[in-house]
Amino acid sequence: MxxxxxxxxxxxxxxxxxxxxxxxxxxxxxxxxxxxxIDEQHLAIxxxxxxxxxxxxxxIMIVDLAGQPVLSQQKSSAETLLHCVLYEWQAEIGAVLxxxxxxxxxxxxxxxxxxxxxxxxxxxxxxxxxxxxxxxxVVIPIFENTQDIRTLAGQSLSYLEQYPDTPAYLIRGHxxxxxGKTMADTLRHIEAMEFLMxxxxxxxxxxx
Amino acid sequence: MxxxxxxxxxxxxxxxxxxxxxxxxxxxxxxxxxxxxIDEQHLAIxxxxxxxxxxxxxxIMIVDLAGQPVLSQQKSSAETLLHCVLYEWQAEIGAVLxxxxxxxxxxxxxxxxxxxxxxxxxxxxxxxxxxxxxxxxVVIPIFENTQDIRTLAGQSLSYLEQYPDTPAYLIRGHxxxxxGKTMADTLRHIEAMEFLMxxxxxxxxxxx
Amino acid sequence: MxxxxxxxxxxxxxxxxxxxxxxxxxxxxxxxxxxxxIDEQHLAIxxxxxxxxxxxxxxIMIVDLAGQPVLSQQKSSAETLLHCVLYEWQAEIGAVLxxxxxxxxxxxxxxxxxxxxxxxxxxxxxxxxxxxxxxxxVVIPIFENTQDIRTLAGQSLSYLEQYPDTPAYLIRGHxxxxxGKTMADTLRHIEAMEFLMxxxxxxxxxxx
Amino acid sequence: MxxxxxxxxxxxxxxxxxxxxxxxxxxxxxxxxxxxxIDEQHLAIxxxxxxxxxxxxxxIMIVDLAGQPVLSQQKSSAETLLHCVLYEWQAEIGAVLxxxxxxxxxxxxxxxxxxxxxxxxxxxxxxxxxxxxxxxxVVIPIFENTQDIRTLAGQSLSYLEQYPDTPAYLIRGHxxxxxGKTMADTLRHIEAMEFLMxxxxxxxxxxx
Numbered sequence: 167m168x169x170x171x172x173x174x175x176x177x178x179x180x181x182x183x184x185x186x187x188x189x190x191x192x193x194x195x196x197x198x199x200x201x202x203x204i205d206e207q208h209l210a211i212x213x214x215x216x217x218x219x220x221x222x223x224x225x226i227m228i229v230d231l232a233g234q235p236v237l238s239q240q241k242s243s244a245e246t247l248l249h250c251v252l253y254e255w256q257a258e259i260g261a262v263l264x265x266x267x268x269x270x271x272x273x274x275x276x277x278x279x280x281x282x283x284x285x286x287x288x289x290x291x292x293x294x295x296x297x298x299x300x301x302x303x304v305v306i307p308i309f310e311n312t313q314d315i316r317t318l319a320g321q322s323l324s325y326l327e328q329y330p331d332t333p334a335y336l337i338r339g340h341x342x343x344x345x346g347k348t349m350a351d352t353l354r355h356i357e358a359m360e361f362l363m364x365x366x367x368x369x370x371x372x373x374x
Numbered sequence: 375m376x377x378x379x380x381x382x383x384x385x386x387x388x389x390x391x392x393x394x395x396x397x398x399x400x401x402x403x404x405x406x407x408x409x410x411x412i413d414e415q416h417l418a419i420x421x422x423x424x425x426x427x428x429x430x431x432x433x434i435m436i437v438d439l440a441g442q443p444v445l446s447q448q449k450s451s452a453e454t455l456l457h458c459v460l461y462e463w464q465a466e467i468g469a470v471l472x473x474x475x476x477x478x479x480x481x482x483x484x485x486x487x488x489x490x491x492x493x494x495x496x497x498x499x500x501x502x503x504x505x506x507x508x509x510x511x512v513v514i515p516i517f518e519n520t521q522d523i524r525t526l527a528g529q530s531l532s533y534l535e536q537y538p539d540t541p542a543y544l545i546r547g548h549x550x551x552x553x554g555k556t557m558a559d560t561l562r563h564i565e566a567m568e569f570l571m572x573x574x575x576x577x578x579x580x581x582x
Numbered sequence: 583m584x585x586x587x588x589x590x591x592x593x594x595x596x597x598x599x600x601x602x603x604x605x606x607x608x609x610x611x612x613x614x615x616x617x618x619x620i621d622e623q624h625l626a627i628x629x630x631x632x633x634x635x636x637x638x639x640x641x642i643m644i645v646d647l648a649g650q651p652v653l654s655q656q657k658s659s660a661e662t663l664l665h666c667v668l669y670e671w672q673a674e675i676g677a678v679l680x681x682x683x684x685x686x687x688x689x690x691x692x693x694x695x696x697x698x699x700x701x702x703x704x705x706x707x708x709x710x711x712x713x714x715x716x717x718x719x720v721v722i723p724i725f726e727n728t729q730d731i732r733t734l735a736g737q738s739l740s741y742l743e744q745y746p747d748t749p750a751y752l753i754r755g756h757x758x759x760x761x762g763k764t765m766a767d768t769l770r771h772i773e774a775m776e777f778l779m780x781x782x783x784x785x786x787x788x789x790x
Numbered sequence: 791m792x793x794x795x796x797x798x799x800x801x802x803x804x805x806x807x808x809x810x811x812x813x814x815x816x817x818x819x820x821x822x823x824x825x826x827x828i829d830e831q832h833l834a835i836x837x838x839x840x841x842x843x844x845x846x847x848x849x850i851m852i853v854d855l856a857g858q859p860v861l862s863q864q865k866s867s868a869e870t871l872l873h874c875v876l877y878e879w880q881a882e883i884g885a886v887l888x889x890x891x892x893x894x895x896x897x898x899x900x901x902x903x904x905x906x907x908x909x910x911x912x913x914x915x916x917x918x919x920x921x922x923x924x925x926x927x928v929v930i931p932i933f934e935n936t937q938d939i940r941t942l943a944g945q946s947l948s949y950l951e952q953y954p955d956t957p958a959y960l961i962r963g964h965x966x967x968x969x970g971k972t973m974a975d976t977l978r979h980i981e982a983m984e985f986l987m988x989x990x991x992x993x994x995x996x997x998x
Binding site: 288289290293298299300301350354355357358361364365368369371372373 | 899994
Binding site: 405425476 | 703704705706709714715716717766770771773774776777780781784785787788789
C-alpha cells in the first residue's frame with residue numbers, strides 16, 4: 167500500500183525543486199523532469215509537459231519502477247524510464263533530477279568527439295559524494311541523444327553498473343541527469359555540475 | 375460587439391507577460407510590443423512607448439485587424455501591423471509577442487550574410503509545435519530591419535504562407551516575433567528561442 | 583527658498599533608481615552617484631560612499647550648481663561637479679545618473695585607442711531622444727579617466743556644447759554618465775546604453 | 791567570558807552575508823565559509839557543509855583563535871584556520887569571507903603560470919582601503935590549492951606580513967578570501983573583487 171503522506175511530502179519537494187531550477191534557467195520551456203522516491207517500488211514524478219517553475223500538486227503523479235502510472239490517468243514524463251532504472255539500481259537513491267541548461271547543451275556539443283567530460287583541479291569537485299580533494303578526476307559520461315528512451319535507459323544502467331561512483335551523466339545537446347539520497351543532495355549535485363560546466367565553457371572561450 | 379470582459383482578461387495576460395519578459399531582460403528601455411486576440415476581428419495590444427515591466431491596464435488598447443484603434447484615442451505600437459497580419463493569417467493564433475533580446479540582436483548581426491537561423495541537434499527544439507525529435511531542423515527566417523512596417527508585414531506574411539510551420543521570425547539587429555494558440559504557448563516559444571539563440575551564440579564564441 | 587517637498591520627492595526617485603541600478607549590477611561596491619533637479623539652482627545628490635542598493639533618505643543631500651552643500655554638513659559625491667555642469671548646461675535636464683557596469687568598464691578598455699563608441703544598425707538606438715531609425719549613428723564620447731574632476735567637468739561640457747545631441751558619455755575603465763528630462767527617461771537611457779554596450783562586447787568576443 | 795549577545799549579533803551578520811553571497815552565485819553547492827569576530831580571542835564561523843543561502847542560527851558556531859570549538863560539539867569549516875590567522879594577524883579585522891565564484895575559479899586557472907593577479911586602470915580599485923586612484927596597482931596573490939590547510943595558513947600569513955596592504959587573496963581553482971573591519975566592508979571588497987575579476991575574464995575572452 168502506498169503511503170499517501172509520503173507521496174504528498176515528496177511532491178512538495180519536487181515542486182520546490184522546480185521553482186528553484188526554473189528560476190536558475192535550467193528548466194526552460196516546459197523541459198526537464200524530476201522525481202522523488204516514495205517507497206521501494208514507487209516514485210513521485212512530474213507529469214509530461216508542465217511549466218517547471220509553476221508545478222502544482224496535481225502535476226506530480228505516482229509511477230512504479232516499470233514506469234506504469236499508479237492511481238492516475240495522467241501521462242508521466244517521456245523519460246520516466248531513465249528515472250526508474252536509477253531507483254532500481256540503487257536502493258539508497260531518494261531523488262532524481264533531469265535539467266536542460268545552456269551550459270550542458272553547449273558544452274556537450276563542443277565536446278562533439280568525446281564521450282565523457284573530465285573534471286579535475288576544481289575545489290568544487292568535493293561537492294560530490296566520496297570526493298575529498300581537488301586532485302582526482304570526476305568523470306561524467308556523455309551519451310548521444312536519442313528519442314528511444316528504452317535504449318538510453320539500458321545504456322545508462324550498463325555504464326553505472328560498471329562505474330558506480332559516477333555522480334551524474336549528460337546527454338548530448340540535451341541535458342543533465344543526477345541523483346542523490348535526498349532532494350537536497352541532488353540539488354547540490356546540480357549546482358556543482360552547473361558551476362563546473364560553466365567554468366569549463368568559460369575556459370574554452372579563452373583557451374581554445 | 376466587442377466583449378469587454380475578454381479584453382480585460384487578455385490585457386491582464388499581456389501585463390503579466392510584460393512583467394516576465396522585462397524581468398528576463400528581453401524587453402529593455404520601453405522596446406517590444408505584445409498582443410492577444412479578443413475575437414476574430416480585434417486584438418488587445420500595447421500602447422506605444424510604455425515600460426514593459428510596469429504595464430497598467432490603460433496601457434493595453436484595442437485595435438482591429440487593419441490596425442485601427444477601437445474605443446481609444448491612444449496610439450498603438452508602431453509595429454501593430456506585424457501583429458495584425460499574423461492574426462489574419464491564422465485564426466487559431468491567440469497571442470503574438472515581439473521582444474528585443476541581446477541574443478537575438480547579436481546573433482542576427484553575426485549571421486550578417488544569412489537570411490535564416492537553422493537550429494538542429496537540440497532537444498529543446500521539441501518545445502515548438504509539431505516537433506517530436508532533435509533530429510530535424512527548425513528554420514527561423516531573418517528579415518532585414520526597416521522602419522517601413524508595411525513592407526515588413528507583407529514580407530513576413532509571404533514567407534509564412536510559403537512555410538506555415540515556421541514558429542518564429544527574426545528581424546536583424548532588432549528582435550524576435552513569435553506566436554501561439556495561447557499566451558502560455560507563446561511564452562514557451564520565446565523561452566525556447568532565447569535558450570537556443572543563446573546556445574548558438576555560445577557556440578560561435580568558442581568555435582568561430 | 584528651496585521647496586523641501588520637491589527635495590523629498592526627488593530623493594525618493596534617487597533611492598528607487600539606486601535599488602534598480604544596484605540590482606542590475608551596475609552600481610557595485612558603493613560606486614556610482616545619482617542626482618535629480620530640485621529647482622533652477624539646486625539638485626538632490628547622493629552622499630559619498632553609500633551602498634547604492636540601500637540608500638536611505640538621509641543619504642541624499644542638496645547641493646547648489648557650484649557643488650556646495652545646502653542645509654547639510656555631509657560630503658556629496660566626489661564627482662558632484664560632473665552633475666552640476668550638466669544641470670547648468672541644459673535647463674530641461676531633470677536627472678543625472680552615473681553607473682559603473684562591467685560592460686562600460688570592459689568595452690572602454692578594449693577600445694583603448696578610440697575616443698568614441700559608435701552605435702549603428704541597432705533598433706534600440708530609438709530609445710534615445712530624437713532618434714527615429716536604426717540607420718543613423720549614435721556617437722558616445724569616451725573620456726580618459728582622471729581623479730581631477732574639475733578637468734573632466736570642463737572636458738565633458740566642451741564636448742556637449744559642440745555636440746548637444748549626445749545622449750551619454752563614457753569614462754574609460756570607469757563608467758557611464760547619462761541624463762534626461764525625468765528620472766524615468768534617464769533610466770531608459772541607461773537600459774539602452776547597457777544593452778547596446780553588452781551587444782558590442784558580445785560582437786567583439788566572436789568577431790575580433 | 792564570551793558575550794553571547796555579540797555572538798548572536800555576529801551570527802545574524804553571517805547569515806545575511808550568506809543569503810547575499812549565495813544569491814549572487816558565489817557560494818554554490820554548500821561551498822564557502824564565513825566568519826565574524828566576537829572578541830580578541832573568539833570568532834563566530836560557519837559549521838561545515840551547510841547550504842550558504844539557508845544558514846540558520848545553529849549553523850554558526852564559536853571557535854577560538856586556535857580553531858578549537860567553544861560551547862559547541864559541532865565541526866567548523868575545514869578551512870577554519872585560514873580565518874583564525876587573519877584575526878590574529880590584525881586586531882582590527884572584524885569579518886572574513888571566503889567565496890567560490892566562477893570568475894575566481896576560471897581566472898586563476900587561466901593565469902596558470904602566474905602567482906598574482908595585478909589590477910590596474912580600474913576606477914573600482916578605489917573600493918579597497920587606502921586606494922584613492924585608478925592609477926596604481928592592486929596586487930592579489932594567487933596561492934596553489936591544497937587540502938593541507940595548515941600549510942596554506944602559514945603561506946597566507948607570511949605573504950600578508952610582507953605585504954600588509956593586500957586586500958584579498960585567491961586560491962587557484964578554488965576561490966577568494968577577503969576581510970575588513972566590518973561585515974559591510976568585507977562584502978564591499980567581495981563585490982569589488984568579483985567585478986574586477988569578471989572584467990579581467992571578459993578582457994581575456996576578446997584580447998587573448
